[in-house]
Amino acid sequence: MDDEALLDLARRGDREAFAELVTRHQDGLYTMALRLLGRPEDACDVVQETFMRAYVNLPTLRGGSVRGWLYRVALNAGHDVLRRGVRRPEDPLDRGDGKILDLPDPAMGPDAVAEGRERARVVRRALLALPPDFREAVVLRDVNQLSYEEIAEALRVPLGTVKSRLSRARAMLAEALRGNTALFAVEGTL
């Protein structure tokens, strides 16, 4: 059953349908929030808040893609989290939290594990250093792999703006990572 059918059931009071939507999207939303905000606890807040808002506002939703809508709600929740905390995004590895969320593949040797962690740290820092609008565009596209149309829905901007913002964001990101490309030219996951 696709998202739209589940949403239709949920809108008519089917909690299990909504729970299925939660199951499908919670990890993607959490990952997005983590890459945007940096802090696991903030990302948890965003996901919880997103589904609360989505649930409460189900009867008002009309049109658009479910994924785009959920990511839009999550982005707004993320903005609120940042406003509440008045703090800058932070790389969780700086506090050691990355140990929890980035468990290495047991098959990797110690050098590969260390290299993978370093690659992940460099990429996360480069993402967090982007201006918020650009960071959102590139995270939605390259981390969560939303379509241009879904990104337009999530950001509430025209398709052309999505493309231009994404182009500038990627250029900034590539520039920031330029000195590290040798580190990335290795097979394997981060």
Added chain:
Amino acid sequence: MAERHADPLFSAAYDGELDPGARRRFDAHLEGCARCAGAFDDYRTALDAVRMLPVVAMPATVRLPVGAPRAAPGRAALRGRLRDALLHPQPVTAAATLAAVGIAAVVLAVHHGGGSTQTTTAGSGAMAQSGAGSGGDLFRAPVPLLAPIKPVPCPVAPVPAGAAAPAAFAHAARTAAATGAELVLATPAGSYAPGESVPIYARLTTRPGASGGATAVVPCVTLETEGSAAASAPRVAVPAPPGDAAPAPANDGAAQPTPLAVATSGPQAFSAGGLSGSGRGAQASGPLLSVTIPPGIPRGTVLRLVALIPPHFAGNPGDSPIQVVLLITVR
């Protein structure tokens, strides 16, 4: 394109969004321009690295209000009703019309309060219930929730491996994960009175029974009611079968649990619950927690003690949470 560099096309080219003609010209330019070819290689490598960042599993359980979804009328709907009332008045008394307009105006004023309004629900801790934020059609809706919303669960704490549950903790449930880890949750008794402190032994051991090399963590433990009529029906503790972790409560459908409290650690003066002297002696070093049964809970109510190791947390490298549930009865 021969005179200008191709950087502005990198994004569309990376996404395969160039039409065939533009793609041919782009590729031809790269063949004759070492600067663009190198830059596009770096560009692609950098974005590939971003795409290799893993999807991270949500480490906490998503909680929803009990009851079917519902929403307060939005600002636009209220405006529409007000407009309809003014443009197409029904045959009612002037006082009733004024009263209706007055009520609508009050509601509109509340919604116009805008950006910073938040309604925090009882027991929600850091989690606030508010609307969809700036600029959205998902207005801030002060909808009363029927159940408190649990904040982000407590952290999973590491403890020394090797300790066993005190003998007094006879009311127990355990589950084995596919990784070989064992999650144990135990209390000295199966029933407690409102206001009483419940000593809890909770521990995930990565290699049960191993004398060296094993690691252990204390999981997040919450006290919950199932939030439905089913909570009053007598049930027995049914731990998940080995290798088959129980589903997260968010997926329970209609029987959504209502969190009451989160167990806390530290030395506690356990004064009840049948804890023996030897059990007390183990408090200082063992993974002991406690939670208080909230006052006012009717006798006979069945509560759930839920120990949870989220996916990808210490001791659980898998994609599924490890969970065990122990039922206790309010006496």
